[in-house]
Amino acid sequence: MSHFITGVVVEICTPFDEKGEIDWQYLREMVRWHVSCGVSAFFVNGYAGECHELTFDEKLAVLKAVYEEVHDDAKIMACSFENDIRANKRLIDAYEETGMADCYCITAPPFFKYSQAALYDWAAELIDYAKRPVYIYNCVEQSVLFAPDTLAKLVENHPNLRGFKDASTNVVNFQQCVLRIDPENFDFLGGCDGFDGIMVLLGAVGCVSFMAVPYPREMVDIVNKGLAGDWKGCIEAQQKVLRIRNIVKKTPFNAGWNWAMRYGFGKETRSRMGEKQDWVPYEVKLELDELMRELGYEGQDIERTPLDDEMAGITDFR
Structure with missing residues (x-):
C-alpha cells in the first residue's frame, strides 16, 4: 500500500x-x-x-x-x-x-x-x-x-x-x-x-x-x-525552526505565528479572539526581528503600541 x-x-x-x-x-x-x-x-x-x-x-x-x-x-x-x-x-x-x-x-x-x-x-x-x-x-x-x-x-x-x-x-x-x-x-x-x-x-x-x-x-x-x-541536515533545519518557535511561543496562541507572517508572506494577520489574545509584546517582536535578520529575512521597523504599555508585565498566557 x-x-x-x-x-x-x-x-x-x-x-x-x-x-x-x-x-x-x-x-x-x-x-x-x-x-x-x-x-x-x-x-x-x-x-x-x-x-x-x-x-x-x-x-x-x-x-x-x-x-x-x-x-x-x-x-x-x-x-x-x-x-x-x-x-x-x-x-x-x-x-x-x-x-x-x-x-x-x-x-x-x-x-x-x-x-x-x-x-x-x-x-x-x-x-x-x-x-x-x-x-x-x-x-x-x-x-x-x-x-x-x-x-x-x-x-x-x-x-x-x-x-x-x-x-x-x-x-x-x-x-x-x-x-x-x-x-x-x-x-x-x-x-x-x-x-x-x-x-x-x-x-x-x-x-x-x-x-x-x-x-x-x-x-x-x-x-x-x-x-x-540526511539526519544531520534534518536536525540542523529543525533547530533553525526551533529557534523561531521558541520566540513565537512567548506569545498567546496564535498571536506570534500571525505576526510572523509579515516576514515570509509580507503581512501579518489576526485571530477572532480579541486584541489582547493577538498581542505580541514589543520585546518579543524585537527578538523575533533580530533572529529574522540573522536568518536572511528583511528586518521590520518595530514600534511600541499603546497595548504594549497597557499589557506590560502581563504574561499569564504561558
Whole structure:
C-alpha cells in the first residue's frame, strides 16, 4: 500500500479582518503562497484555524476557498473536530457533498476524559462513516490521547483509517505506535513543530505543521532532508525552526505565528479572539526581528503600541 499523504501538511490559520470577518483575499493569497513554497497538503478547519470560532457555513466556505486556490497542486485534509458524533457526521456529510476534500481528520472528544474503550468506539464510528480516508489527530490538549494499543486496534479493524498526526509531544508514545503499526503502510505524521524532523527520522512520512503557516520553506526543508535520510541536515533545519518557535511561543496562541507572517508572506494577520489574545509584546517582536535578520529575512521597523504599555508585565498566557 502506498502512502496517501506525505510531506508538509500546512495547518492553515483562518485570517480575520479588524471587524472579525474572514479576510478572504488574505486567505486565498496565503494558500497560493503556500503552494508555491512546496507544501504537499492543507489541514483545513483545524484548531489553529480557529474551528471553534467558525460557524458551520464558514467552515464550508473556508474549504471552498482553499480548494479553488489549490486546484490539483496539493491535497486537502478537512478537519471535523465537533463536540459529538452527530455533529461530526453532519460536518463530514457537508464536506462530502462538496467533493472538495481528499481526506478527513478527526480527534478525541473534548471536555470529559474518555476511557480507551469509549474512545475506540467514538473513532471507529466516524472512521467507518466517512467515505474518504480518515486521519486521527492525537492532540495533547484534548481530554485523552489515543493509546498505542487503541490506535493499533483501530488500524487492524477499520481499513479506512489511513494515518495519524501525533501531537502527543511524547516521542516514546510515537515509537510505541510505530512498533505496533507498519509505517510502510500507514501515514504517520509529525504533529509537534518542536521535533517534526525527529519524528520523520523515526518513521513519519511528513508532518502537520502550524509553523509552516509563516515558515513553509523551512518546514519543507526539514521534512525533505529527513525523508532523504540526511539526519544531520534534518536536525540542523529543525533547530533553525526551533529557534523561531521558541520566540513565537512567548506569545498567546496564535498571536506570534500571525505576526510572523509579515516576514515570509509580507503581512501579518489576526485571530477572532480579541486584541489582547493577538498581542505580541514589543520585546518579543524585537527578538523575533533580530533572529529574522540573522536568518536572511528583511528586518521590520518595530514600534511600541499603546497595548504594549497597557499589557506590560502581563504574561499569564504561558
